[in-house]
Amino acid sequence: xxxxxxxxxxxxxxxxxxxxxxxxxxxxxxxxxxxxxxxxxxxxxxxxxxxxxxxxxxxxxxxxxxxxxxxxxxxxxxxxxxxxxxxxxxxxxxxxxxx
Amino acid sequence: xxxxxxxxxxxxxxxxxxxxxxxxxxxxxxxxxxxxxxxxxxxxxxxxxxxxxxxxxxxxxxxxxxxxxxxxxxxxxxxxxxxxxxxxxxxxxxxxxxx
Amino acid sequence: xxxxxxxxxxxxxxxxxxxxxxxxxxxxxxxxxxxxxxxxxxxxxxxxxxxxxxxxxxxxxxxxxxxxxxxxxxxxxxxxxxxxxxxxxxxxxxxxxxx
Amino acid sequence: xxxxxxxxxxxxxxxxxxxxxxxxxxxxxxxxxxxxxxxxxxxxxxxxxxxxxxxxxxxxxxxxxxxxxxxxxxxxxxxxxxxxxxxxxxxxxxxxxxx
Amino acid sequence: xxxxxxxxxxxxxxxxxxxxxxxxxxxxxxxxxxxxxxxxxxxxxxxxxxxxxxxxxxxxxxxxxxxxxxxxxxxxxxxxxxxxxxxxxxxxxxxxxxx
Numbered sequence: 173x174x175x176x177x178x179x180x181x182x183x184x185x186x187x188x189x190x191x192x193x194x195x196x197x198x199x200x201x202x203x204x205x206x207x208x209x210x211x212x213x214x215x216x217x218x219x220x221x222x223x224x225x226x227x228x229x230x231x232x233x234x235x236x237x238x239x240x241x242x243x244x245x246x247x248x249x250x251x252x253x254x255x256x257x258x259x260x261x262x263x264x265x266x267x268x269x270x271x
Numbered sequence: 272x273x274x275x276x277x278x279x280x281x282x283x284x285x286x287x288x289x290x291x292x293x294x295x296x297x298x299x300x301x302x303x304x305x306x307x308x309x310x311x312x313x314x315x316x317x318x319x320x321x322x323x324x325x326x327x328x329x330x331x332x333x334x335x336x337x338x339x340x341x342x343x344x345x346x347x348x349x350x351x352x353x354x355x356x357x358x359x360x361x362x363x364x365x366x367x368x369x370x
Numbered sequence: 371x372x373x374x375x376x377x378x379x380x381x382x383x384x385x386x387x388x389x390x391x392x393x394x395x396x397x398x399x400x401x402x403x404x405x406x407x408x409x410x411x412x413x414x415x416x417x418x419x420x421x422x423x424x425x426x427x428x429x430x431x432x433x434x435x436x437x438x439x440x441x442x443x444x445x446x447x448x449x450x451x452x453x454x455x456x457x458x459x460x461x462x463x464x465x466x467x468x469x
Numbered sequence: 470x471x472x473x474x475x476x477x478x479x480x481x482x483x484x485x486x487x488x489x490x491x492x493x494x495x496x497x498x499x500x501x502x503x504x505x506x507x508x509x510x511x512x513x514x515x516x517x518x519x520x521x522x523x524x525x526x527x528x529x530x531x532x533x534x535x536x537x538x539x540x541x542x543x544x545x546x547x548x549x550x551x552x553x554x555x556x557x558x559x560x561x562x563x564x565x566x567x568x
Numbered sequence: 569x570x571x572x573x574x575x576x577x578x579x580x581x582x583x584x585x586x587x588x589x590x591x592x593x594x595x596x597x598x599x600x601x602x603x604x605x606x607x608x609x610x611x612x613x614x615x616x617x618x619x620x621x622x623x624x625x626x627x628x629x630x631x632x633x634x635x636x637x638x639x640x641x642x643x644x645x646x647x648x649x650x651x652x653x654x655x656x657x658x659x660x661x662x663x664x665x666x667x
Contacts (some may be wrong), residue, residue, distance in 0.1 A: 173493075
């Protein structure tokens with residue numbers, strides 16, 4: 173999954189029936205320093221989000237592995253809202269056997 | 272899904288039988304500022320679009336999750352026409368607990 | 371799908387059984403201005419192509435949605451030969467309601 | 470699969486039920502010289518890892534091919550911890566029949 | 569599929585059970601001029617390869633379409649060893665009806 177932020181929405185009248193029941197959000201992808209990464213997707217919401225929320229989006233066939241998106245044409249689904257995000261790079265001791 | 276614009280079409284006589292019933296469109300991908308993003312796909316139409324329309328395209332196995340593309344070799348399907356597109360970045364208050 | 375051109379072939383004796391019945395072609399991806407796009411794939415042919423042909427290739431799980439590639443380890447399949455390709459950008463009137 | 474390093478974790482209260490039982494880790498992708506490659510994913514752990522571990526991550530539908538991620542919305546799963554990594558480029562004799 | 573070269577291997581003790589029976593190789597991707605393309609994957613071998621071999625790798629769900637990788641978490645599988653590789657660009661006559 174990728175960290176993303178909900179920044180807009182899309183209204184569509186002419187669409188396939190499978191997409192009728194859902195809201196479509198514009199999500200902007202972020203890097204792990206929480207800066208915009210220059211990419212976006214139109215995502216289906218499966219948890220109930222609001223504009224400005226930091227979320228996790230799932231792509232590929234895994235985007236259909238939630239109750240709501242089960243049989244939907246979703247290639248990017250919002251699966252979680254981020255409550256806390258912790259980078260622990262400083263704790264890593266560089267005595268790794270690999271290097 | 273990605274925002275795209277229908278900019279052309281492709282005619283093919285020699286093709287697999289699965290593709291016989293459908294129209295093939297050239298769609299150019301757009302960023303969320305509604306500028307061309309430098310990428311394209313040949314997409315199958317599942318809603319009835321015209322040249323110049325802004326649409327949403329779905330990729331991967333999700334491209335087969337519409338009635339029309341159900342058993343088709345489609346890796347990019349037009350799933351919706353965009354009627355309204357709203358970026359709400361300005362409304363986002365930067366007092367997010369995450370940052 | 372992507373526009374590609376058949377530019378070579380690959381001979382392999384040691385391969386998985388699933389690939390025994392098919393020809394493997396080198397296809398170079400093209401942009402929609404019909405210029406090489408700097409990418410290639412080794413593709414399975416499902417229609418009968420020749421060197422120099424412009425074709426449409428399908429990727430992902432959709433690459434297995436033809437009679438020939440049905441149960442094959444194909445991640446890129448040639449699905450159609452292009453007979454005519456028409457860009458209609460000039461016809462697009464820039465009075466779109468979106469912009 | 471790609472070489473990655475576990476560098477952080479993500480806490481989420483509002484998430485789809487399918488993600489309740491698992492830990493979500495931030496993994497940074499590495500190149501084969503064991504340097505950061507500038508990409509990351511939020512991955513599901515299927516073996517029991519710790520911060521700083523070098524691991525192998527699997528993406529796409531294959532990310533669900535472990536006992537733990539079987540029916541989960543995972544597009545990136547940690548499948549193995551790397552104990553030893555050996556580049557053998559120097560042993561390659563450049564008398565290949567191909568070149 | 570992509571042309572790749574086997575350049576190393578990975579040893580892992582802590583891994584998911586599904587990966588127990590297989591060897592994991594480092595494969596470097598090549599362009600069609602047979603030069604390294606700056607990308608790599610950790611691949612599962614389904615034919616029996618050696619260090620230095622030029623091979624074809626299959627990605628996505630197609631990576632599981634061999635007898636060996638059938639139910640494995642493999643997103644990149646070695647499907648064939650390349651015996652002969654022939655670029656036929658010079659033979660292409662530029663009187664294509666498309667251009």
